Amino acid sequence: MRRQPVIAVLALLLAAMSTFAEELADAPAPQPTPADGRFHPAYVQRGVPDEPPATTTARAPEGPAQPPARAATPPPRRAVAAVDEEPEPLPHAAAPVPGLGPILWQGDAADLPAPPTLTTTAAAYRRGSGEPDLPGILLLSPTDGDEWVEGSAVTIRWLSSGPIRKVRIYYSYERCKFAERSRGDVGVVLADMVPDNNQFTWSKVPWLDTASVRLRIAGYDADGNRVAADEIGLGFRPRELVGLPDNCIAIVKRHQRLYYFRDGRVVRMHIVSTAASGYWTPTMKPGSYDRRRGAMGQVFSKSTCAWSRMYNCAMPYWMAITSSGSHGIHATSPPFYHRLGSPASHGCVRQHRTDAQILFGMVPVGTKVYVF
Numbered sequence: 001m002r003r004q005p006v007i008a009v010l011a012l013l014l015a016a017m018s019t020f021a022e023e024l025a026d027a028p029a030p031q032p033t034p035a036d037g038r039f040h041p042a043y044v045q046r047g048v049p050d051e052p053p054a055t056t057t058a059r060a061p062e063g064p065a066q067p068p069a070r071a072a073t074p075p076p077r078r079a080v081a082a083v084d085e086e087p088e089p090l091p092h093a094a095a096p097v098p099g100l101g102p103i104l105w106q107g108d109a110a111d112l113p114a115p116p117t118l119t120t121t122a123a124a125y126r127r128g129s130g131e132p133d134l135p136g137i138l139l140l141s142p143t144d145g146d147e148w149v150e151g152s153a154v155t156i157r158w159l160s161s162g163p164i165r166k167v168r169i170y171y172s173y174e175r176c177k178f179a180e181r182s183r184g185d186v187g188v189v190l191a192d193m194v195p196d197n198n199q200f201t202w203s204k205v206p207w208l209d210t211a212s213v214r215l216r217i218a219g220y221d222a223d224g225n226r227v228a229a230d231e232i233g234l235g236f237r238p239r240e241l242v243g244l245p246d247n248c249i250a251i252v253k254r255h256q257r258l259y260y261f262r263d264g265r266v267v268r269m270h271i272v273s274t275a276a277s278g279y280w281t282p283t284m285k286p287g288s289y290d291r292r293r294g295a296m297g298q299v300f301s302k303s304t305c306a307w308s309r310m311y312n313c314a315m316p317y318w319m320a321i322t323s324s325g326s327h328g329i330h331a332t333s334p335p336f337y338h339r340l341g342s343p344a345s346h347g348c349v350r351q352h353r354t355d356a357q358i359l360f361g362m363v364p365v366g367t368k369v370y371v372f
Contacts, residue, residue, distance in 0.1 A: 008222055011214075014038060023347075025097040027076050030344045033372065039081075039266045041286045043096070051088060054175045055293060061333075071330075080320070082185070084180075088303050113127070114319070115183050125350075134161065134162050135161065135162030135163055135164055135219065135221070135227040135228045136160065136161045136162060136219075137158055137159070137160045137161075137164060137167070137217060137218075137219040137228040137229065137230050138158060138160075138230055139156070139157075139158050139160045139215070139217055139231075139232055140157040140158055140159060141155065141157040142154070142156070142215070142232070143154065143232065143236060144232040144233055144234075145232075145233065145234070145235070146210075146232075146234055146235070147234060147235040147236065147237060147238075148205045148213065148234055148235070148236045148237075149205065149237060149238075149239060149242055150205055150206065150207045150208075150236075150237070150238045150241045151204060151205060152204070152205050152239075153202065153203050153204060153205075154201070154202045154205055155199065155200070155201045155202075156169060156190075156199070156200045156201075156202065156215075157198060157199050158198055158199075158217055158230070159198065160196050160198065160219055160228070162219075162227065162228065163221040163227060164218075164219035164220065164221065164228060165195070165196055165205065165220065165221060166193045166194060166195060166196055166220045166224075167191065167193075167194060167195075167196050167202055167217055167218065167219050167220065168189065168191065168192055168193055168194075168217070168218045168220070169189070169191040169194075169216070169217050170187060170188060170189040170190055170191075170215075170216055171187075171188055171190065171213050171214060171215045171216065171234075172185060172186060172187040172188070172213070172214050172216070173185065173208060173209075173210040173212065173213045173236075174186075174210060175187055175209045175210060176209050176210060176211075176257065176269050176271055177269075177272070177275050178271050178340070178352065178355075179337075179352040179353075179354040179355055181353055186208075186209075186210075192288060193220065193224075196219065198251045202321060204260075205370065206209065207238060207255060208236050209257075210236055210269070211235060211236055211237070211259065211266035211269045212233060212234070212235055212236065213233070213234045213235075213236050213264075213288050214232070214233055214234075215231065215232050215233075215234055216229065216231045216233060217229065217230050217231075217283075233267070235266070237266070238255065238257075239333055240252055240372040241259060241370075241372075244261060244370060245261075245368060246261060246262070246263055246264040246370070247261060247262055247263065247325060247367065248260075248261050248367060248368040248370060249299070249329070249363065249367055249369045249370070250369075250370040250372065251272065251274065251281075251349055251369075251371045251372065252371075252372050253274045253283075253343075253371065253372060255272065256271065256272055256273060256274065256340075256341050256342060256343070256362065257269060257270070257272065258270040258271075258272045258349065258351070258359075260328070260359060260362065260363065262315075262362075267362070268355075268358065268359055268362065270342075270351050270352075270355045270359065271340050271341045271350050271351075271352070271355075272329075272340060272350060272351050273332070273339055273340050273341070273342060273343060273344040273345045273349070273350040273372075274343055274345060274347075274349055274350075275343055275345055275346065275347045276343045276344050276345060276346070277343065279345065279347045280347055281345070281347050281348070281349065282296060282322075282327065282371065283371050283372060284296040284297045284321070284369065284370065284371045285297045285368075285369075285370050285371075286298055286368045286369070286370075290322070291325045292324070292327075293322040293323075293327065294322055294323035294324040295322070295323040296321065296322045296323070296327075296369075297321070297365060297368065297369050297370070298321070298324050298366060298367060298368050298369055299319045299320065299364070299366060299367045299369060300320045300321070300322070300325075300365070301319075301325070301365060302318065302319050302320075302360065302363075302365055303318045304316065304317060304318075305318070305361070306316075306318035306328070306330065310346075311346060312335075313333075315328065315330040315331070315348070315355070316330060316331040316353060316356060316357075317330055317331045317351075317356040317357055317359070317360035318330045319359075319360065321349075321369045321371075326347070327347055327349075328348050328349070329348065329349040329351065329356070329359070330349075330350065330351070330354070330356060331350070331351055331352065331353040331355075331356035331357070332350040332351065332353070333353075334353075336350070337352055340352060349371075
């Protein structure tokens, strides 16, 4: 006789629990707050973050663009400086250059004169009089993948065909990034509408704030119409960095730049600060020795966060470049970011925290270090 009241009570309890579950499901999820252990100031999104998320992979200089990985903070808009004109479209590696190649030139392509003995104009290699002479232009020297060195002279040579009467030669590059943010592009005209004589000499390559350059040549007919173009990619290095080993770090104090070479190619270029007036960042190379600082010229040790007893400050992403630990490469703090690019340290090589974190993850202990 007592089962019916018990069943009735259980039914009421089940109904109440079901109603509570439905209300709980409809309620909004609790948001993290400063008092919540899940909260971290880095999760607060500002208009432009002081330090964008670091990435451990440098952008490839060529090849199809890959879709960006989803990030918590959207990347800042890229500021691009105006160049002299709209760049020529990049030719596909396997695509034939219009109007050029063995099908156009008389004889075998191997018979074409090679730099630096090129003295004959391209007209001697055009098709016979009974065949069409298509417009085309082809850079012969330098070749794709070559390197410009600061202070050197460069002779640019090319072949042309068709109604080309004048050429424009120009180059462009992206400035050294700052904490993975673009600082804009630069475009420079070397020769503007000069006669198509198949050769141009540039007396002195200046210092360029980059490690890679795009060289372009465009051919124009008698009416000033662009009828052909060619483009190649080049490397660039300051004059101090000629002859370095394939894997090393190099710091150029006069430009306040750090270069990290891997397999003979610059994979990272950073804006840094070396010693301010009254302090000293020693010049060094592998095997250098100083009686106070010990051996110099390699990465002797690494620490994600070292501490300076002398200056009572943290040095994140520390890489010691003297055996005594007197000098190293490390991240500076945000109040000093505006000083990067000029001498401002007590002797170490300072970087933005984002750049320092990326470099720290790439460089192994024992890497050779040069300071010029």
